[in-house]
Amino acid sequence: MAVPKRKMSRSNTRHRRARWKATPAQLVPVTVDGVTYLVPQRLVRAYERGLLRPKG
DSSP: OOOOSSOOOHHHHHHHHHTTOOOOOOEEEEEETTEEEEEEGGGHHHHHHTSSOOOO
């Protein structure tokens, strides 16, 4: 595990953490059994194959 060699200032720590914000998943319309659902783009193939079932 990497260990810092010296103390990082509070300002630098917060600035570094601020860049790590997650972005929301891009939703794509998918039709399953004649009903259209919005699902994350990376899971479209799984919904089309029937490996995942949409809620609702």
